[in-house]
Amino acid sequence: MPLFKRNPFGHYLFIKKWIIRFFGVISHSRYRKFNSLQIEGSQILRDLPDSGVLFISNHQTYFADVAAMFHVFNAALKGRDDSIKNIGYIWQPKLNFYFVAAGETMRAGLLPKIFAYAGSISIDRTWRSEGKDVNRQVKNSDISNIGKAIDDGWVVTFPQGTTTPFKPIRRGTAHIIKTFKPIVVPIVIDGFRRSFDKKGLRIKRKNVLQSMVIKEPLDIDYENEDVSDIITKIEYAIEQHPSFLKVLSVKELEEIQKEEDELNEQRKFWRS
Template sequence: MPLLKRNPFGHYLFLKKWLIRVFGVISHGRYRKFNNLQIEGSEVLRNLPDKNVLFISNHQTYFADVAAMFHVFNAALKGREDNIKNIGYIWNPKLNIYFVAAGETMRAGLLPKIFAYAGSVSIDRTWRADGKDVNRQVKNSDISNIGKALKDGWVITFPQGTTTPFKPIRRGTAHIIKTFKPVVVPIVIDGFRRSFDKKGLNIKKRNVLQSMVIKEPLQIDYENEEIAEIVTKIEFAIEQHPSFLKVLSPKEVEEYFAEEEELNKQRTFWNS
């Protein structure tokens, strides 16, 4: 690989590789030492094509979810079976992994800007900006950039566009699926909200059982399925359909959010 080779977004691959290596080493203990990440479905990752793969997932923190996926993806491709032991897999990471994120999040400080260089496809949210509800048109350049990333490799997206559970799926994800016809792989995560603060930079509780389940690709009729049908299919695939709430009693829901509020008061810096 030429030293100054760039990806389609103009990022130097040599620099991106070193960013992934460094942050991979720093973050590894968050899933192996401070907490315990349980993985299912590594074999699914090894059977995927190198390009035009869209991962859809529920969302619990800004950055910890994506960082864990970078670990799991690279470990699986290096032959690890549902584990991220022996961090040597990060030395030669897959460099064509991208993640869709809100532009305002990725511009909010030096650290997010560095994370963005490692693989962000930044978009302007159409429903939220600067902490306020908005209603604006999708930018064609945002759609084009997601398509560019899919053409080059794997893309991670969070169809709800928020870390709040059971929020509606944004129809834009379904439009992306119909437009670019990627292989769509659902991922369901849990435990990250209990482990980390909202940004995913600070540990608020240790010894939490985290989980990541990679499911088989969805069967989608790209030509004939309606947007609403794909949205419903996504809701069930990432276990965010309202019907999943029925397994919790009102008291359990109240206790859950009370625990979340209490744990937020007890957060500690993640590498302390």
């Protein structure tokens, strides 16, 4: 790889590689030592093409979810079966890997900005900003950047746009699927909310069973299925349809919402 080669967003790949290596080593024990990450579906990843893939997932923390996916994806591509043992897989990571994140999150401090260099496609949310409901137009550049990333490699998006469970799927995800026609691979995660704080940086509880289930690609008729049909498929695929709501109690949902509100207050402080 040429020393000064860049990706489509102008990021130097050798810098991105060293960021992934450094934080990969630091974060590995969070899924292998302090907690136990159980994986299903690694073979599905090895059968995917190198680009044109969109992963959709439920969301539990700001950063720990994506960091775990960096580990799982790279381990699978190096031949590990449902395991992230032997961290040597991180030495030559997949560099055309991206994740969609809220711009205000990725700009809130030095550490998020470093994480952003590792692969963030930062977008301005149209429905929420600094803890308040808003209503603004979608930026064409945001959509274009997501399409550019899909064309270049693998992209992870969290179609609810929030870490609060059972929130509605944002229609923009379905529009992206219809527009760019990627292979859509669902992922269901669990245990991250119990083991990490909201940002996913601090270990809140040890010996938690974390899980990541990679499912077969969705069967989507890009031309004839409408947005609402695709949204319903996404809800069931990532197990966020209202029919799954019985899994969490009202008290648990209230606690999650309280954490979300507290973090929004912290965001205001960071930005001030």
